[in-house]
Amino acid sequence: MSILLASTDFWEDMEVWRSGLEEAMPEMDINVYPDEKDVNDVEYAVVWKHPRGILKKYPNLKAILSLGAGVDHVISDPDLPLGLPIVRLVDKKLTHEMILHSLHWVLHFHSDQYLYRIQQQSSEWIQQSSIQSEDRTIGIMGLGNIGKAIGNSLVNLDFKVIGWGARPKESLGSIEYYCGHEQLADFLSQTHILINVLPLTDNTKNILTKNELTFLPQGSFIINIGRGGIINENDLINFLDSGHIKAAALDVFEQEPLPENNSLWIHPSVYITPHIAGQSNPLSAAKTIAENIRLIQNGEAPYPIYSLDSGY
Numbered sequence: 001m002s003i004l005l006a007s008t009d010f011w012e013d014m015e016v017w018r019s020g021l022e023e024a025m026p027e028m029d030i031n032v033y034p035d036e037k038d039v040n041d042v043e044y045a046v047v048w049k050h051p052r053g054i055l056k057k058y059p060n061l062k063a064i065l066s067l068g069a070g071v072d073h074v075i076s077d078p079d080l081p082l083g084l085p086i087v088r089l090v091d092k093k094l095t096h097e098m099i100l101h102s103l104h105w106v107l108h109f110h111s112d113q114y115l116y117r118i119q120q121q122s123s124e125w126i127q128q129s130s131i132q133s134e135d136r137t138i139g140i141m142g143l144g145n146i147g148k149a150i151g152n153s154l155v156n157l158d159f160k161v162i163g164w165g166a167r168p169k170e171s172l173g174s175i176e177y178y179c180g181h182e183q184l185a186d187f188l189s190q191t192h193i194l195i196n197v198l199p200l201t202d203n204t205k206n207i208l209t210k211n212e213l214t215f216l217p218q219g220s221f222i223i224n225i226g227r228g229g230i231i232n233e234n235d236l237i238n239f240l241d242s243g244h245i246k247a248a249a250l251d252v253f254e255q256e257p258l259p260e261n262n263s264l265w266i267h268p269s270v271y272i273t274p275h276i277a278g279q280s281n282p283l284s285a286a287k288t289i290a291e292n293i294r295l296i297q298n299g300e301a302p303y304p305i306y307s308l309d310s311g312y
């Protein structure tokens, strides 16, 4: 019985993941693709952007586990073996990083830091009138584990937090929830700072185009830490150019790495980070992945299993 680790991302150090998993599951043989000993032994594939088509090689595969929260890199494989559970990574360290990243940009925009930076360039001493956090509405698209955790930390700082998702939800505490396409315009029209945490699926691709962005109030901000492809990049650039959207902090893009000639790089109202908002921590994540593998071995369901309906 063995676990296969596979990734095409050169910055994902598979040896660190291997030792994390070895420590968490000393009883398991851990192999890094393409160095598995016997294809028949592989029962679990732990992957991040695995080479397309390879998972069909393992006849005894029981589950595919993602090294990250998102599974778009798994389901986009046209040769994925059918019928296997695909398990997302919900890890407290990753969630914590996403919270910190979101807080950074919310405060950057909320406290006018982006303006003071511009003012400093021309030695301008202008005190912007501050807005109280309770008068600022943060709208979060995608209220899964990560979206909820971000929302709750903003509620604790007295921001008004609203959320949007495709499915009805219960027990969101102080987060007012809007559901489905019929409530999207209502949600957007109240949002001063939009945080996107949605996963990329056929249902969320291009969910925010010019038709939807127009509902955001004049002078709003966008923080995208979900996936590129959810907010149409050309439409976003047009809304930034017109000032309707004042600034955007983007961590994810339609194409990654963001091509050198993409105009987002030089847009004065865009802040770019290279998909680092929630980096998986191998030591902590390996334990979570090991717990899920043990659950499957004991005939129980791992958490959370990806389904088209889950996650937002």
Ligand code: GLV
Binding pocket: 067, 068, 069, 070, 071, 278, 280
């Ligand atoms: C990062 O993007 C992840 O899916 O964890």
